[in-house]
Amino acid sequence: MNLTEIRIIKRDGKQENFSAAKITNAIGKAFEATGIPQQREELDLITRQVVSHFSQPTIGVEEIQDLVENELMKVQPEVAKKYIIYRQWRNTERDRKTHIKHIMDGIVAIDKNDVNLSNANMSSHTPAGQMMTFASEITKDYTYKYLLPKKYAEAHQMGDIHIHDLDYYPTKTTTCIQYDLDDLFERGFHTKNGSIRTPQSIQSYATLATIIFQTNQNEQHGGQAIPAFDFFMAKGVLKSFQKIMATHLGLLLDIKGHTTDEKEILKGIRAHFHSIAPNEETEKAYLDSLQAAGINLTADELKYVLRKTLAQTRKDTHQAMEGFIHNLNTMHSRGGNQVVFSSINYGTDTSAEGRMVIQELLKATIEGLGNHGEVPVFPIQIFKVKDGVSYSEADYQLAMKDFEAALSGEVKFECPNFDLFLQACRTTAKALFPNFMFLDTPFNKHEKWSADDPKRYRYELATMGCRTRVFENLNGEKTSLGRGNLSFTTMNLPRLAIEAHRKAESLTNETPEGKLQKAKEFFLQSVHSMAEFIAEQLYIRYQYQRTALARQFPFMMGNNVWKGGGTLHPNEEVGDVLKQGTLGIGFIGGHNAMMALYGQGHGHNQQAWNTLYEAIEEMNKVAEDYKRKYGLNYSVLATPAEGLSGRFTRMDKRKYGIIEGVNDRDYYVNSFHVDVKEPITIVEKIKREAPFHALTRGGHITYVELDGEAQKNVKAIAKIVKVMHDEQIGYGSINHPVDTCHDCGYKGVIYSRCPVCNSENILRMRRITGYLTGDLSSWNSAKRAEEHDRVKHA
Incomplete structure (x- = not known):
């Protein structure tokens, strides 16, 4: 066949005259990439062998490349491999142009595809979500072409x-980052628009924690975590207690005819009351200080003030925790209606203030969001299981003897926070969180940890969901x-x-x-x-x-x-x-x-x-x-x-x-x-x-999948957590279906329709990964398929 008459059909359908030199040059580049010395005679021979297979006056580019691969495999398999890799890379690059167009079209049309559903925490169909998805896809392309060394870009794009x-x-x-909130709160901090003073109440502590989450989320691409939420919020509880006590006491003294200065009263309270659960000695010392100032207050009157103060402090703490949860599920960061990927770790602060924070946090989590008590997605909550603090074998066995009594607070335990452990299990049964971190698993221990250290949380492992464990440090x-x-x-x-x-x-x-x-x-x-x-x-x-x-x-x-x-x-x-x-x-x-x-x-x-x-x-x-x-x-x-x-x-x-x-x-x-x-x-x-x-x-994380309504069997949750503890799991969670009817608020395992109102408008909350739960409708196709396949573990 006369080679001058052969026409090459290009990928776009256009034709051009055949050029043997192009084949020879491509083969030569493959030799160069392999490092094998090339001989002109060998290149020409391979080219002739390729051309010898031409049987029609027209031939496509892909057909020619197939012939080149076959001839190279006969004489130089290593060169053939390089040629194949380069060919695949070039095809990928060509496809990307049309691929990007296809992706953009899908974003514009708000298709329900895996690009738009790549992040279940983002509303990709909103204008801001579309903009973020546009930017994400284009920036990836920029990274491939200009920032990543070729071999890494190839490896990523090839899978x-x-x-x-x-x-x-x-x-x-x-x-991601784990915050030292105590340091931030004590020093104060600044944002773009001004400086923030040290907070003075539990409401301010909780609100500023959400602001810190939101602000820093815009400077990182992952999640944020608070390593010791109970320790960090405890100071806010005490400050609220002291302020509330000053108000109540000032009112009582006014009624008794004493001229009072609330600032002076507060100053005296702060000097004496360093806990929301003062002992008799503290109360007596304070009464003596009032007596020395010419103020007569009986012990019964002080106890009345303390009771009222404690009740109001608990109410304020509950509202603060309720606000904290609501804010973290509604306050957007970045673009695309994306709320903060937030995690909080807690469970080892044994102070009355820290315990109150967690008691009210768990209650607020169970109450949930909105009128129907929807399960909050954020923050991801992690309960720290620590021997002698929040767990012991003796306490576990005692609880199992009469679990309902233990759960209702009728049993006295040796570990100061074992009751919180039980409450955490109950909350997990209702709301999927908290997960459980096991601090006494050998690789989670810290040699500097001491029960007497008021800042022992520095030596306790914390995590950002299951995505990032940051502990050891060179x-x-x-x-x-x-x-x-x-x-x-x-x-x-x-x-x-x-x-x-x-x-x-x-x-x-x-x-x-x-x-x-x-x-x-x-x-x-x-x-x-x-x-x-x-x-x-x-x-x-x-x-x-x-x-x-x-x-x-x-x-x-x-x-x-x-x-x-x-x-x-x-x-x-x-x-x-x-x-x-x-x-x-x-x-x-x-x-x-x-x-x-x-x-x-x-x-x-x-x-x-x-x-x-x-x-x-x-x-x-x-x-x-x-x-x-x-x-x-x-x-x-x-x-x-x-x-x-x-x-x-x-x-x-x-x-x-x-x-x-x-x-x-x-x-x-x-x-x-x-x-x-x-x-x-x-x-x-x-x-x-x-x-x-x-x-x-x-x-890392290990989870188990339960069938039925876990909230009806909290005892089973506690048993599972014990197995995780005993088997030296580092971090674990328990999955179970949580369904809510949008129309009537019924909660339980709902199959196709609500058993109360027959509605099909059902919120189906499931754990996507250890660090994220969400409504099934927002998941991508792969994760929906995985959830469908999950067997229940007996």
Whole structure:
């Protein structure tokens, strides 16, 4: 065939004259990329072989590339691989132009698709939500093209890894923070429009906490957490108590005919009353001080004032907690009607003030939102289980003897906050939160913790939901306060297992047992290599984040919210201040990966369990290596995927086709979790997952799924939490259906229609991940499919 007569059909349908030089040049680039010396004669030979297959006067570009791949595979397989990767990359880049247009059209039309539903905490159909989604998609594209080194951009776009929060990459911001509220409140802080003084009442403490949440949310892309909510709010309760007492006492003294100055009365009260539960000695000393000032007040009159004061303080505290919850579920930050991703940790303050805060917080949580008491999504609440403080085996056994009496407060316990533990269990049964953090699990303990330390919360682990566990620290104090996650990236574990299995199957001289062993070896090697790849990518992002100026984060750095930021001049780079943050090597699809290797998950197959455990150990080896290499806080994260659970699966279906048991659903199972469809008991699930918590110190969670109305069986909740405690879970939660009829307010497990009013207008609250609950209607397709498949654990 005369080559001058051949016409090439381009991708847009246009035609042009054939040029053999273009084929030769493309092959030459593939040789260069591989590092194999190229010979002109070899390039020409391969080109001639490609052309020899031309049988028609017209041929498409894709057909020519297929021929090039085939000829390269015959003579230079490594070069062929590079050519295929480059071709796929170029196709991805070309597709992106039309892909972006398709995405934008979907945003404009407010389609119910996975782009618009990627974040269940955002109303993407509102104008602000649309703008945020537009910006997110375009900024990701900018990041791919101009900020990420090519190999990391390729790996992300091809589905080998997922670099989280890519849309925030150009801003150089970090993921999350845990506030030292005591420090902020005592110093006061400033916002864009002015300075805030130290608050003087529990209402002000709670309101300012929400303002801090909202303000700082605009400077980070993840969530915010308060590590010791009870300790931090306790001062506000005492201040309110003192002010209320001054008012009541002043009124009584006026009635008795004494000329009083309320400021002087308040001054005297503050000098004597350092608790809302004063002892007899304190009361007597105060009466003596009044007597010395010429004021006659009887002991009974003082007790009356104290009773009235305590009742009003409790009422004010309840209103403050009620307002705190309502504000965090209605106060928007960023764009898109997105409320703050907020978490609060509590349970170990044994003071009367701290206990009152949690008592009223739990009551307000049960009462819920609106006229029908809807379950509040935020804040994510985490109850700290601490031996000798909020839990003991003796107290647990005592409670089990007469649980109803224990729950109603009729039983005296040895641990000062065990009653709060029971109240927390009751609240979980009603409102899905709090979750439970176990401070005496060995890897959660702190050697400096002491029951006598009034600021012992500094040495108590706290978490931002399950997304970020920040505790160990190479570059400062081991604490959760004033620190957060810098960034994290997740590996596609099922893909590594599929590739390992295929590679092992291609070995012709191995027995079936030998192939299985080889598949495991290939898998562990690839996990180690991918963890190193991610560790380097995280370091490159960290180096980029370091170059941010302090004035980009006026609240977080300017107020020393991120510890060390307060020492920076606004035009200084944040630099080493970020070294106390963490870098997370994440993973998803442990179950699916084991299915690819063994045809069974790790829920019941011990060989699969051992292999998954070894894989996460490999990730930890890399984390330790990179801690030494760069002096940074690397850790392994059990990724709590929302949108990612479907993204990897869709990509792997396209790449490998549907593999039964591996990628035949719409989602990959989160992290190391036992398959959501696998029949397994509560105890066995906890036992199977508990050992993985020690390996995933960047964040983790274990949950169990209950059937029926958990609020009718609080005792079962307490039993489950005990199993988690005994099996040394780091952090756990209990899922159960929570349905509310929008029309009549009926609560319970509602199937298709409300059993009271027959309405189909039902709010169905479910836990999406450990750090987020929400109405099912706002979830993306992958997470809805996962929720549908979840079996109930007996």
